[in-house]
Structures are given as structure tokens and as C-alpha cells.
Amino acid sequence: MIELRDVSYSYGGDALLSDIDLALAPGSFHFLTGPSGAGKTTLLKLCYLELRATRGEVHAFGRDAAALGRDGVAQVRRRVGLVHQDCRFLDHLSVAENVALPLVVSGQDAPERRAELDELLRWVGLHRRRDALPPELSGGERQRAALARAVIMAPDVILADEPTGNLDWEMSLRLLTLLVELNRMGKAILVATHDLNLIRQAKAQVAARVLRIRDRQLQVAGADL
Numbered sequence: 001m002i003e004l005r006d007v008s009y010s011y012g013g014d015a016l017l018s019d020i021d022l023a024l025a026p027g028s029f030h031f032l033t034g035p036s037g038a039g040k041t042t043l044l045k046l047c048y049l050e051l052r053a054t055r056g057e058v059h060a061f062g063r064d065a066a067a068l069g070r071d072g073v074a075q076v077r078r079r080v081g082l083v084h085q086d087c088r089f090l091d092h093l094s095v096a097e098n099v100a101l102p103l104v105v106s107g108q109d110a111p112e113r114r115a116e117l118d119e120l121l122r123w124v125g126l127h128r129r130r131d132a133l134p135p136e137l138s139g140g141e142r143q144r145a146a147l148a149r150a151v152i153m154a155p156d157v158i159l160a161d162e163p164t165g166n167l168d169w170e171m172s173l174r175l176l177t178l179l180v181e182l183n184r185m186g187k188a189i190l191v192a193t194h195d196l197n198l199i200r201q202a203k204a205q206v207a208a209r210v211l212r213i214r215d216r217q218l219q220v221a222g223a224d225l
């Protein structure tokens with residue numbers, strides 16, 4: 001669904017990423033690790049078409065990203081859910097309103113979608129917090145709200161950047177369970193993380209591939225995890 005072919009990226013100086021090949025196929029689960037500054041967030045931004053490859057090709061849902069205009073990029077992004085470590089919300093809107101925002105923005109805020117919203121809030125365990133304001137949420141609740149907002153448009157691909165970075169172990173496991181469930185529904189998942197315990201836990205549940213950025217290249221991490 002999203003494919004990087006021989007991609008390199010540079011912010012201006014030397015290449016940060018070189019010769020990257022990556023295919024996020026339906027139902028695949030990838031972890032992305034590597035030292036701080038290795039380029040994990042940059043790689044996610046290339047997948048989200050937020051950055052354009054300096055060299056090589058990015059294909060999204062069969063379309064060459066280099067040939068996409070603004071509308072084309074927006075169409076692709078509607079099929080990709082993004083979860084950041086520091087998820088931002090509109091603090092004057094309730095949890096439910098924040099989660100529903102992508103529906104409103106895309107003009108799909110029809111009454112029948114409201115039932116889906118309720119189901120989604122229940123799925124992430126926030127149905128009783130639906131009227132709370134974002135500043136009232138705990139870190140784990142914020143991450144689950146961010147995940148609900150990322151999946152409300154039923155994306156095919158989910159990109160998560162350190163989604164458990166601020167969470168305790170119990171809450172990290174809860175978020176992992178939600179990601180595994182989405183993966184079992186056929187979504188392609190890519191999670192950038194430093195948390196090797198989380199990766200070990202996930203590998204007991206899904207056939208996840210673990211990739212590591214080292215010396216600008218993408219490697220398959222070995223059994224040393």
C-alpha cells in the first residue's frame with residue numbers, strides 16, 4: 001500500500017537515510033528502531049508524504065507520490081492514520097468532538113457515523129470520558145484518544161511514532177493490544193519505538209518484522225532483541 005523504493009533523504013547536508021526499501025503491505029506489522037536521531041520520524045514522514053524523497057520513489061496505493069498534487073496527497077493521507085508521541089488536541093473541544101474532527105473536516109459527519117464514534121470510544125475505553133476536555137486526560141487516555149482519532153476514517157495504514165513513549169507498561173500493553181487488533185483487521189501498521197520490551201511482547205502476538213536504521217540504512221533486526 002505504501003512502498004519506498006531505493007529512497008534516500010537529506011535535510012540539506014549529507015544523506016540521513018540511504019537506499020531505503022520498505023513495503024507496508026496489507027496486514028503487515030513493522031517496528032522501526034534505531035538510535036535517537038537515526039531518522040525514524042523522518043522515515044514516517046516520507047511514508048505520510050510529508051517529506052519528498054531526495055532520491056528514489058515512494059508509491060502510495062499504487063500511485064507515484066512524486067506525481068501527486070495537493071488533492072492526491074490529501075486522498076492518500078485520508079487512508080493513513082497517524083499517531084504521534086505528543087498528540088495535540090483542541091483543548092476547548094471534548095474527547096468525542098476531537099476524535100470526530102476528521103469526520104467533520106471531511107464532511108462525513110452524518111448521524112450514522114455517530115454510532116461508529118460511540119463504538120470507537122468504547123473500543124479504546126474512553127466512552128465514559130467522552131465529554132472530558134483533553135487537559136483532563138491522563139497520558140494513556142490521550143494516546144488512546146489519539147489512536148481513536150487516527151482510525152475514525154478507517155485508514156488502511158497506521159503510522160505510530162513512539163506511541164507508548166510517555167506511558168507506563170500496563171498502558172503500553174493496552175495500546176499494543178489495540179494496534180494488534182487493527183492489524184488483525186488487515187491494516188498495515190508501522191510503529192517507531194525505542195521500547196524493546198514492547199517489541200518482544202508484540203512478537204508473541206503477531207508476526208511483526210523489526211527494522212533498524214543503522215548507518216543511514218534500513219536493516220532487519222536480528223534475534224538479539
Ligand SMILES: Nc1ncnc2c1ncn2[C@@H]1O[C@H](COP(=O)(O)OP(=O)(O)OP(=O)(O)O)[C@@H](O)[C@H]1O
Nearest residue numbers: 011016034035036037038039040041042043192194
Ligand atoms: N526539519 C529538519 N531540518 C533539519 N534537520 C532535521 C529536521 N528534522 C529532523 N532533522 C534532523 O534529522 C535527524 C533525524 O531526525 P528524526 O527526528 O528523524 O530522528 P529519530 O530517529 O526519529 O529520533 P528520535 O528517536 O530522537 O525521535 C536528526 O539529526 C534531526 O536533528
